[in-house]
Amino acid sequence: MKINSILKTHSDSQFNMTAMIDVVFLLIIFFMLICQFIVQENFTLAIPDDCVNAVVPDNQDQNAVTVSVIPTENNEDVFYAVRSSQFLPKNYDSQTLLLEDMSNEISVQTSRKENQLVHLRADKDLTYKQVQLALQALSAGGIQKVQLAAFKNDQE
Amino acid sequence: MSLHTLKSYHPNRTHRKERRRFEIKMTPMIDVVFLLLIFFLLTANFRSKEGFLPAELPQQVTRAEQLEFVPLDVQVDSKPDGSCHVQIGQTEAFAIQLKTDETQRSEFDILSQRLKSVLDEQGRGLMDPIKLIPTARTKWDHVVKAYDAIWQLDLKNITFVLAE
Known part of the structure; x- marks a missing residue:
């Protein structure tokens, strides 16, 4: 018992x-x-905020080509990325060669689809001089329309 | 009392073994x-959804097109103290005050207001070209905010000018 x-x-x-x-x-x-799994090309950077006219898409277009301008860890220099392909200015003898390589990569990435959506993501603390190389590369790559990444609301 | 007298006691080992086979080990x-769960909680990166401002990149224009429309220049410059100075056409340059608290409206609203009055004065329409001219040192944040302020007026013909 x-x-x-x-x-x-x-x-x-x-x-x-x-x-x-x-x-x-x-x-x-x-x-x-x-959770939206972060695509490899979405590098972590602080994009401009408080842009009232920024349109937040309902769904992220996975086919969009993203061109990023990212500051290096010490914030002294930048590197560029077309999707996940990275371009470091220090690896090039001249800016012209860097521009050529970047525009070729942009052409290759965007040639797969007509009216390809292109996003430009650049850190808000960078100068225009640092970002304009990406704009030049996009223009040289035959891109007419680009979407500038920005937050609609203040992020601070 | 002997264990064998208990009803629940089964001395037959094979029978006990058979009953155990159906158990699912939940611990692992x-x-x-x-x-x-911990992995997802730790690796999840909570952040706001990004928005996008549509923009057109400069293309080569013909001389005739250049003569037809005289674009309105909007010069944007960032000062070392972090402030932003804007000059619309030939009007006097003005500084944009930085936002001090959350309730304040966007500091670049002043650019929209001043640009609208210049457009009205000069009799320009919404399709007339605007040239956004940042300097080499202008912060990208100020360039995008200035673009946003111009876009707010429904002006669609905005061109970025390359800095020297």
């Missing part, structure tokens, strides 16, 4: 895990559904 | 599930 009572007490002390697992799985599914 | 699964 004593053993029976011990066994009974032991079975009563078990946790009912089913409800907890349900909640945990729901949380995982929730995070998997709401 | 819960471990993995929790690890996944």
Whole structure:
């Protein structure tokens, strides 16, 4: 009789895990559904904010070609990226060669589709001189229309 | 009392083994599930959705086109103190005050207002060209905000001019 009572007490002390697992799985599914996996080409940078006319698209166009201008870690220089292809000015003997390489890459990336959407993402603390090389490369790559990335609201 | 007299006691080992086979071990699964949950919580990068301002890049224009429309120049310059100075056409340059608190309207609204009055004075229409001329040191933030302020007036013919 004593053993029976011990066994009974032991079975009563078990946790009912089913409800907890349900909640945990729901949380995982929730995070998997709401998170937008960052595309490799979306480099982390502080784009301009507080632009009231910036249009926030409902869905991110995965086919858009993104040209980024990113400051280096020490903020002394910049590097450019066309999708995930990176272009470091220090690797080029002249700016003309850098421009040529960038515009060629832009032409290759945009030639796959007519009216290709092109996004220009540049850090807000960069100077126009640093960004205009990307504008020149886009222009040389045959791009007429570009979308400038900016936040609609103040991010501070 | 002997254990054999208890109804719940089964001395037959093979029978006990068979009953255990149907048990699902939940502990490793819960471990993995929790690890996944922690991974997602730690790696999730919560940030606002980015917006976009449509812009047109400068193209080569013919001499006849250049003569037909005299564009209105909007010069934008960033000063070392962080302020932004704007000059519209031949009018006097003005400084744009930086926003001090959240409730204040966008500081570049003054550019829209002044540009509108210049356009009205000169009898220019919405399709007349505007030349946005930033200097080499102008911050990209100020260039985009100035562009946004011009775009606010429904002016669509805005061209970026390359800095020297």
